Amino acid sequence: MSEPAVTEAELHAYVDGTLPAARAAAVESYLADHPEDAARVAAYREQVAAMRREFDPVIDEPLPRRLQLPQSSWTRSLARHAAVVAWITLGGVIGWQLHAYNSTSARSEGANWARRAAIAHAVYSPEVRHPVEVGADEETHLVRWLSKRLGTSLKVPHLGGLGYSLVGGRLLPGERGPVAQFMYQDGKGQRLTLYVRINPDERSESAFLFAQERGVGVFYWLDRKLGYALSGAVDKSELLRIATAIHGQLNP
Amino acid sequence: MSDHESLITQHIPRLRRYARALTGERNAADDLVQDTLERALSRFHLWRQGSDLRAWLFTIMHNIYVNQTRSRIRHPQEPLDESAADELRAREPDWGELRDIEQALARLPGEQRSVLLLVGLEQFTYEEAARVLDIPLGTVMSRLSRGRERLRAALSGDPRSATLKVVK
Numbered sequence: 001m002s003e004p005a006v007t008e009a010e011l012h013a014y015v016d017g018t019l020p021a022a023r024a025a026a027v028e029s030y031l032a033d034h035p036e037d038a039a040r041v042a043a044y045r046e047q048v049a050a051m052r053r054e055f056d057p058v059i060d061e062p063l064p065r066r067l068q069l070p071q072s073s074w075t076r077s078l079a080r081h082a083a084v085v086a087w088i089t090l091g092g093v094i095g096w097q098l099h100a101y102n103s104t105s106a107r108s109e110g111a112n113w114a115r116r117a118a119i120a121h122a123v124y125s126p127e128v129r130h131p132v133e134v135g136a137d138e139e140t141h142l143v144r145w146l147s148k149r150l151g152t153s154l155k156v157p158h159l160g161g162l163g164y165s166l167v168g169g170r171l172l173p174g175e176r177g178p179v180a181q182f183m184y185q186d187g188k189g190q191r192l193t194l195y196v197r198i199n200p201d202e203r204s205e206s207a208f209l210f211a212q213e214r215g216v217g218v219f220y221w222l223d224r225k226l227g228y229a230l231s232g233a234v235d236k237s238e239l240l241r242i243a244t245a246i247h248g249q250l251n252p
Numbered sequence: 253m254s255d256h257e258s259l260i261t262q263h264i265p266r267l268r269r270y271a272r273a274l275t276g277e278r279n280a281a282d283d284l285v286q287d288t289l290e291r292a293l294s295r296f297h298l299w300r301q302g303s304d305l306r307a308w309l310f311t312i313m314h315n316i317y318v319n320q321t322r323s324r325i326r327h328p329q330e331p332l333d334e335s336a337a338d339e340l341r342a343r344e345p346d347w348g349e350l351r352d353i354e355q356a357l358a359r360l361p362g363e364q365r366s367v368l369l370l371v372g373l374e375q376f377t378y379e380e381a382a383r384v385l386d387i388p389l390g391t392v393m394s395r396l397s398r399g400r401e402r403l404r405a406a407l408s409g410d411p412r413s414a415t416l417k418v419v420k
Contacts, residue, residue, distance in 0.1 A: 013378075043407075051353060058269040
């Protein structure tokens, strides 16, 4: 009758299912006589079960594009830098031409604004580590912060019904003061950005206008206090569908 | 996709699960996974063919996590703005609300959280966990024991028992 005493390590091994079968009976009879340890073992088992309930669903989440292989950091950063350089160069050329032709008309102002939105999209949407300054997990703070900086109350549209979830947002410099950029992403990593600025003439509204530059489509419109530009490298019809949904949410 | 990429790919979902539980935050977790993948790909020649690739990847992730946590403590770069202050407040224990496993895990010391997650969530053996964390087996056992007891106290909402020692 000289079974070795049950150790703390064996209680854990019992919880984790790694206890050698030869010791199972000893541990079980020990637990029958020690209700406090039996309660501990039960609580530890429940902890493991709770962790798995909480975190197992992560396994089935679709991988964001940045975690999909193959990829290598240098090809990604090279591609990104090339894209940014191309956009800045293009932006400079177009901006110069617009400036030279007609720098004051409302039309060029609108086009200029759409172009700024498209450039901001091209610069930040391929960003891997820091696509946004404030993530969607701090949505309340994000909206409060950007509202404060733009000086008006902003609302962030939710596009979950269209398959896009909010990544977060950032503050950008615009021609007439601060601009907010919200970023969305679908399950495949396709990103959209919504560029929001103060409308200089807050009584005006406009239809949806469309511009396209280098594969990035932009729908932009004025809606009283604010102007919006939705950019993405997606079909025009898809982009219009989303722009319409956004407009609808902002004007319930 | 090259051979080693396809070998690594099958482990990504589990690396994500562990990182999510370890950091408690989606973006930070995916950043950690991404750093791990980049390092693993660039050092794949160091992996000994035939040895446990999953353990190797988790070891890389653990090392990156520890280094990042250390450098964040040594060089706090973020100014204490509104969001940082909110976050600090959020980290202060509110024993009345400590029922949720995620919150309770977040309040464990990192070294205990790693052991509990590797063993409980990822089903590593104690020996494997010791190798991943590069600590002796006895240390794994004592962290497991203290961590589980602390978690039990937190989940039962009793602040006093959080400091009770496990009697050997």
